[in-house]
Amino acid sequence: MSVSSLPKYDFIQHQDEYINKEYGHLDGVELLNVVLKELFVGRVAATTSFGTESAVLLAMIAKVDKHTPVIFIDTGKHFSLTHDYRQQLTQFLGLSNIQVVAPKAENIDRLDPKGDLNQRDADLCCNLRKVEPLDRVITGYDAWITGRKRYHGDERTKLQSIETVNGQSKINPLAGWGKTEIDRAFAQWKLPRHPLEKRGFPSVGCQPCTNAASCGGGLRDGRWRGSNKTECGIHKPRSNRVIPLIVK
Ligand code: SF4
Secondary structure, eight states: OOGGGSOHHHHHHHHHHHHHHHHTTOOHHHHHHHIIIIISTTSEEEEEOOOSSHHHHHHHHHHHOTTSOEEEEOOSOBOHHHHHHHHHHHHHHTOOOEEEEOOOHHHHHHHOTTSOHHHHOHHHHHIIIIIHHHHHHHTTSSEEEOOOOGGGOGGGTTOOSEEEETTEEEEOTTTTOOHHHHHHHHHHTTOOOOTTGGGTOSSOOBGGGBOOOOTTOOTTTTBTTTSSOOOOSTTSOGGGOOOTTOOO
16 A cells, blocks of 8 residues: 555554655754745644744744744743743744644633632643634644654654654654753853743743742653642643543
């Protein structure tokens, strides 16, 4: 059977096998060049949280194509400093296609009218405020660029540069990068830092679920502290998700 006659999912699996074979040795700007300029022209978007390390991936994207769609999920729970940083970094890098997605008002009204759902059911809150809004947009692309890295730990320790999830190619150009490489890129490209980093936040997400670093904790130790939760769910296989009562 030729690759082109395979069902879509198998086709994407074979496509990623091919991409891995041909380009699996690349990372960073080199991999982005291939992805944005050859493999997925006009069919790929990136996501960012405008967190403490986001500037590195965004700088690389800007070096290859400043018009790349970059999706930011405005959960309604971000630090105001994150919004300030978004403006600053977007302008600094000259990115021209930042797409902001947000939860639907009817879902907020029904499931989180008081804005305290994160304290009662953090998974549902993330589904409502992150997973559903992003799904609405990211499913329109054949490939998705993320800034995840193996050194972040937990579910990310086995992350590959190129993977297939939910029938979509996921490109992780910084999968193998560590803190040293990230800091070097910040210095080399004179990138502005998230203002909360110098206040002791090594990783920044939504305000109610982000704490400053604890002694000896990992990079993402301050996220959802006191619970077993380590991920918001946007990267989970769709078949594993339970999203009750949410209007799509
Ligand atoms: S990180 Fe916290 S506030 Fe943000 S969507 Fe998830 S549970 Fe809700």
